[in-house]
Amino acid sequence: MPALIAVPPPDQSADLGASAAPVELLLSLFLLFIGAKAGEEIARRLGQPAVVGELLGGFIVGPNALALVVPGETAAVLAEIGVVILLFAVGLEVRLDDLLAVGRPAVLTAVIAMFLPIVAGVAIGIAIGEPLGGAAFIGLALAATSIGITSRVLSDMGVLDRTYARVVLGAAVIDDVLALIAIGLVAGAAQGDLSASTLLIGVAAIGLVGVGFAAARRARGLKREVFTFPLFADTPLVPAFIMMFTFALLSAYIGLAAIIGAFVAGLIIAETEAREELEHEIRPLGLIFTPFFFGVTGAQLDLGSLLDPGILVLAIVLTVAGVVTKALGGILGARSIGRWGSIAVGAGMVPRGEVGIVVVNLGLGAGLLGAGIFNGLLVAVVLTTVIAPYLLQIVIPRANEEALRSAEAKAGIGPTGPPPI
Amino acid sequence: MPALIAVPPPDQSADLGASAAPVELLLSLFLLFIGAKAGEEIARRLGQPAVVGELLGGFIVGPNALALVVPGETAAVLAEIGVVILLFAVGLEVRLDDLLAVGRPAVLTAVIAMFLPIVAGVAIGIAIGEPLGGAAFIGLALAATSIGITSRVLSDMGVLDRTYARVVLGAAVIDDVLALIAIGLVAGAAQGDLSASTLLIGVAAIGLVGVGFAAARRARGLKREVFTFPLFADTPLVPAFIMMFTFALLSAYIGLAAIIGAFVAGLIIAETEAREELEHEIRPLGLIFTPFFFGVTGAQLDLGSLLDPGILVLAIVLTVAGVVTKALGGILGARSIGRWGSIAVGAGMVPRGEVGIVVVNLGLGAGLLGAGIFNGLLVAVVLTTVIAPYLLQIVIPRANEEALRSAEAKAGIGPTGPPPI
Numbered sequence: 101m102p103a104l105i106a107v108p109p110p111d112q113s114a115d116l117g118a119s120a121a122p123v124e125l126l127l128s129l130f131l132l133f134i135g136a137k138a139g140e141e142i143a144r145r146l147g148q149p150a151v152v153g154e155l156l157g158g159f160i161v162g163p164n165a166l167a168l169v170v171p172g173e174t175a176a177v178l179a180e181i182g183v184v185i186l187l188f189a190v191g192l193e194v195r196l197d198d199l200l201a202v203g204r205p206a207v208l209t210a211v212i213a214m215f216l217p218i219v220a221g222v223a224i225g226i227a228i229g230e231p232l233g234g235a236a237f238i239g240l241a242l243a244a245t246s247i248g249i250t251s252r253v254l255s256d257m258g259v260l261d262r263t264y265a266r267v268v269l270g271a272a273v274i275d276d277v278l279a280l281i282a283i284g285l286v287a288g289a290a291q292g293d294l295s296a297s298t299l300l301i302g303v304a305a306i307g308l309v310g311v312g313f314a315a316a317r318r319a320r321g322l323k324r325e326v327f328t329f330p331l332f333a334d335t336p337l338v339p340a341f342i343m344m345f346t347f348a349l350l351s352a353y354i355g356l357a358a359i360i361g362a363f364v365a366g367l368i369i370a371e372t373e374a375r376e377e378l379e380h381e382i383r384p385l386g387l388i389f390t391p392f393f394f395g396v397t398g399a400q401l402d403l404g405s406l407l408d409p410g411i412l413v414l415a416i417v418l419t420v421a422g423v424v425t426k427a428l429g430g431i432l433g434a435r436s437i438g439r440w441g442s443i444a445v446g447a448g449m450v451p452r453g454e455v456g457i458v459v460v461n462l463g464l465g466a467g468l469l470g471a472g473i474f475n476g477l478l479v480a481v482v483l484t485t486v487i488a489p490y491l492l493q494i495v496i497p498r499a500n501e502e503a504l505r506s507a508e509a510k511a512g513i514g515p516t517g518p519p520p521i
Numbered sequence: 522m523p524a525l526i527a528v529p530p531p532d533q534s535a536d537l538g539a540s541a542a543p544v545e546l547l548l549s550l551f552l553l554f555i556g557a558k559a560g561e562e563i564a565r566r567l568g569q570p571a572v573v574g575e576l577l578g579g580f581i582v583g584p585n586a587l588a589l590v591v592p593g594e595t596a597a598v599l600a601e602i603g604v605v606i607l608l609f610a611v612g613l614e615v616r617l618d619d620l621l622a623v624g625r626p627a628v629l630t631a632v633i634a635m636f637l638p639i640v641a642g643v644a645i646g647i648a649i650g651e652p653l654g655g656a657a658f659i660g661l662a663l664a665a666t667s668i669g670i671t672s673r674v675l676s677d678m679g680v681l682d683r684t685y686a687r688v689v690l691g692a693a694v695i696d697d698v699l700a701l702i703a704i705g706l707v708a709g710a711a712q713g714d715l716s717a718s719t720l721l722i723g724v725a726a727i728g729l730v731g732v733g734f735a736a737a738r739r740a741r742g743l744k745r746e747v748f749t750f751p752l753f754a755d756t757p758l759v760p761a762f763i764m765m766f767t768f769a770l771l772s773a774y775i776g777l778a779a780i781i782g783a784f785v786a787g788l789i790i791a792e793t794e795a796r797e798e799l800e801h802e803i804r805p806l807g808l809i810f811t812p813f814f815f816g817v818t819g820a821q822l823d824l825g826s827l828l829d830p831g832i833l834v835l836a837i838v839l840t841v842a843g844v845v846t847k848a849l850g851g852i853l854g855a856r857s858i859g860r861w862g863s864i865a866v867g868a869g870m871v872p873r874g875e876v877g878i879v880v881v882n883l884g885l886g887a888g889l890l891g892a893g894i895f896n897g898l899l900v901a902v903v904l905t906t907v908i909a910p911y912l913l914q915i916v917i918p919r920a921n922e923e924a925l926r927s928a929e930a931k932a933g934i935g936p937t938g939p940p941p942i
Contacts, residue, residue: 123779126773130767133763137751140753141752150753173594174594174598177546180547330562331565332561338558338809341808342558358547384803387759388762
């Protein structure tokens with residue numbers, strides 16, 4: 101009888117609990133879900149990347165277009181759980197050894213693909229007359245990497261087990277740790293308060309990832325019963341979900357993105373015997389939760405601001421700089437895995453997504469970014485997010501072909517080659 | 522980097538979207554989930570019903586005990602989706618024909634188990650000196666039925682396919698339609714405005730259920746492809762989820778509980794070939810969402826108010842009246858299905874849960890219930906909810922034994938009996 105709930109006085113509303121969920125809110129969340137799914141359907145039928153469809157679907161029902169939905173706190177929570185589940189599922193598909201095997205190119209890529217965009221962003225900022233603090237935030241926004249979009253594309257294309265996919269994932273984890281430290285430094289410098297806490301946060305972040313990796317090594321071959329010993333757990337899902345959420349929250353409290361913790365939790369469980377069953381159980385949760393992430397992200401797009409020529413030019417300059425510097429980061433950092441593979445890594449680092457949006461808003465909040473540059477930067481962040489799936493769609497088939505040819509070449513001179521007589 | 526989000530000014534917070542989910546809110550939701558699951562674990566280890574553990578777990582972390590969690594709008598949404606999924610899953614396990622086969626006892630039970638509590642509630646209200654309006658709300662609160670708790674217990678005990686389970690489900694649907702009309706009448710009378718809209722709402726409610734039943738008949742044997750034709754749907758889950766949510770929202774907009782629509786959607790899909798696959802896919806969603814329903818319901822409990830002797834006595838009188846009248850409703854309405862079976866039906870109708878809480882709050886909001894009677898009535902609603910699983914645990918084994926003996930008796934005089942020579 102929710103339609104009648106309006107009658108009680110506001111001070112009683114806390115008592116209503118389960119029945120107090122306003123029908124309007126449920127409808128609004130439902131429309132966001134429908135928008136994302138309808139967008140995906142249209143995109144797929146037009147041969148476009150599914151995730152671009154979900155983003156545009158969210159944009160169309162969102163506040164900057166039809167305004168059917170204005171995502172609030174609840175949508176944000178569903179979106180956050182959605183991307184946490186997405187990265188947890190990605191972690192489930194990755195073996196720690198495979199990730200460590202690409203440690204060198206991943207570290208190099210992360211460092212170069214953070215350094216170059218910062219330099220480019222600061223240079224552009226100074227060129228257009230921003231003070232150093234504002235320029236630094238432009239650099240940081242261009243340096244951020246949101247792995248959510250890329251993970252989804254790699255998963256959709258079924259290439260999460262490829263070398264370049266692992267380099268992107270490893271680099272994204274390192275990138276997030278670096279970004280955390282860099283933001284702490286810039287925000288601290290802006291407030292004239294460069295305390296030791298930034299360093300401590302950095303150490304804690306590295307510690308969490310390190311402990312996670314060590315736990316993954318120890319978790320190898322753990323029996324399914326480790327997860328199903330509670331009486332409430334007929335299957336590993338609920339204990340694994342609790343572990344995922346614990347890591348995500350720890351990660352968020354340290355200051356890292358929650359998805360980093362979720363990814364590490366996935367890595368750990370991937371080593372246990374519960375892996376395969378969990379991959380099946382987590383799938384329905386991903387299908388229902390993750391559209392909220394892409395829908396909410398899409399609802400933040402303000403494609404209308406592209407109509408302002410000043411913003412458009414600035415956004416294009418920043419977008420080009422953002423794409424080129426990340427691509428170069430991949431090419432320089434991951435060249436050991438092959439030419440197209442390294443370009444695929446660079447393309448995978450392109451989307452700034454919600455991480456970039458947070459940085460841009462931080463800069464605005466700190467009073468370091470004016471309204472004009474704020475809009476241009478926000479549009480650039482959004483464009484990198486929409487462009488990336490297209491870049492990946494072009495690059496990945498070539499990277500796969502390159503890997504195939506390289507494997508054939510190795511086979512030709514390897515053990516299956518002609519005998520040495 | 523959610524921990525840094527506090528920096529942007531409040532007017533920018535809407536732009537943050539996906540990243541704006543405050544870590545504190547995520548933690549609070551997580552604690553609610555953990556509380557419910559820990560409560561379930563302890564209850565099970567003590568041999569108590571799982572659902573009582575989840576309720577008490579929610580109470581303990583909730584505002585009336587440890588106050589770790591004060592459920593807000595987001596918790597209410599997760600709880601509502603949780604109970605919607607629960608009733609959808611129950612609908613998936615029920616065949617329309619089986620439900621219609623118990624139509625007569627279900628209708629009788631619903632009518633009697635609504636009439637008797639209203640009479641008892643009004644009588645108690647008048648006896649303690651309440652005006653007629655207040656007495657009517659006491660009656661309504663005692664007449665409400667929340668099928669969420671009972672569904673969960675029946676599902677936990679694996680008896681959803683029994684005759685008494687179907688009578689309870691059918692009666693709950695009818696009960697909700699009757700309660701909707703009764704509340705409209707009482708609320709309208711209280712405001713001196715007894716318009717035709719109450720009748721219209723009643724007709725719409727009956728119409729929705731009727732259309733759903735007709736659709737279920739038509740859906741018989743529909744191919745899986747009916748659900749998987751969209752490109753985004755590799756499996757039936759997302760289209761089925763959309764259908765479930767559509768029915769739940771329609772139901773809520775008419776004024777029925779959202780769970781009635783979800784149950785009907787489940788009934789429809791149960792007739793199609795997608796049923797078995799969906800039962801597997803919906804399970805993980807139920808495992809994650811439904812603890813929020815029981816946790817939030819538990820967080821509404823205020824067991825401390827039992828320490829007030831006046832409230833305690835009133836609550837006990839109302840609880841006894843509530844249990845006895847519902848039990849009598851089952852015994853009189855469903856006696857055709859056997860003695861213990863009919864008692865099981867009555868026990869299944871006992872919990873008032875969130876429906877009762879809504880009615881009590883409506884009465885308070887309409888100025889028809891004083892603070893003293895409000896608290897006593899609220900505690901009685903809660904007690905019926907906590908007692909019901911125990912009643913079911915006692916009654917159901919006897920009902921099963923009775924059904925077994927009855928089947929044996931029939932077999933003895935039936936075709937497998939001794940030949941007539």
